[in-house]
Amino acid sequence: MNARIATRVFAGIVLCAGTLILPTGTVRAESPPALPSSSANSAQAGPVSGGDGLSWNGADALAAYRKMWNPLSAGPELIPMADTAPPGEFYVRPFFYGQFVQAQYGSNGGVHSLGNGFNETQLLSLAEIGVGLTDNAQFTIFPSMASVWSSYGGAYTQGSGFSDLTMELKYRFYVQHPDRRVPSMSFALHVTLPTSTWTDAPVVKGGLPPLARIPSTHYGSPALTPALLTRYIARPFRFYADLFYTYDFPNNASLPGVPGKPLVQFGDILQYRFGLENIVNDRTGTGYILEFVGMSGLPFSVDGIPVNGLPLTADGLHVGAFNLWGLQPTFETNITRNLIFSVGVLLPVAGTNQYQSISPNLSLYWYWGPGGGEVIAR
Secondary structure, X not given: OOHHHHHHHHHHHXXXXXXXXXXXXXXXXXXXXXXXXXXXXXXXXXXXXXXXOOEOOOHHHHHHHOOOOOOOOOOOOOOOOOOOOOEOOEEEEEEEEEEEEEEEEOOOOXXXXXXXXXXXXXXXXXXXXXXXXXXXXXXXXXXXXXXXXXXXXOEEEEEEEEOOEEEEEEEEEEOOOOOOOOOEEEEEEEEEEOHHHHOOOOOOOOOOOOOOOOXXXXXXXXXXXXXXXXXXXXXXXXXXXXXXXXXXXXXXXXXXXXXXXXXXXXXXXXXXXXXXXXXXXOOOOEEEEEEEEEEEEOOOOXXXXXXXXXXXXXXXXXXXXXXXXXXXXXXXXXXOOOEEEEEEEEXXXXXXXXXXXXXXXXXXXXXXXXXXXXXXXX
């Protein structure tokens, strides 16, 4: 399956989810309370979706949304949610990802053993630190550390250091209405800085972090990643579907087996993720999530500069076209109202021109409500 087919699959699944899967009756809310005149005027000023008369993301839509079934829980490990933190709500969510390489996929999808003497293990610790700016806007920063143990042909790469730094600005332009089959939707823009290069971290230059990371960018390459995030609530389920497109800026970089620091242009990366969450205990936020993760390395870049096609590793895998698909079962539960835990294992499904690996991961959420008050579920 190539990147074009993967894109069509994503579009088809989203269309089916919006028209066939998502029921409406299970999320019906009570009529929202009357709004103060200032809020009402603000809501009327926003775009109106039609049908129920609610604005897309104004105070009236938020009032209706807050009455829907939506218990506090961790949510997916691998799929960022469309809904934003309320203004003033602050949280820290440290993630711990592992990646244990077992084999490699060929160009036709076949699984092959690793070369003699080759092994690679990565551990990535990442903190998601976010704050709600307005009712529909949120800023998040993702500092991270990487540890790598890799060897091939007697050459070793091992150690720990700062990984690349990503910042995100997210805006929710549509809030789910109680009686409509339209999910909450947000646009997010991610800016990734090559801090692994600046700090000379012992990562595989030009390589990729564990598939679980969002966004996945080539180590040491500055990048921009716009994204569309969606979430739909239908008691006792929550549905997730996200799409990310990463552009890596051309930069002079070191690559294994290549002398000097040539100008490297990586192919763009398309990531697509889907999740189904089932909450089994509203009070404790206990639930199970099935998460599908896909990543396709495209053989071109939107800036028109040809992709170098330089070897990425000593095994001959390339920076051009590749695919990776994985599936993860996730468990979540609330330890307290302010501390939430989740854990899962990302298992390989299929791929082309990349490594096959298993990625266990876990996270903890620390929430602080606005002004130190009650935490509000997003």
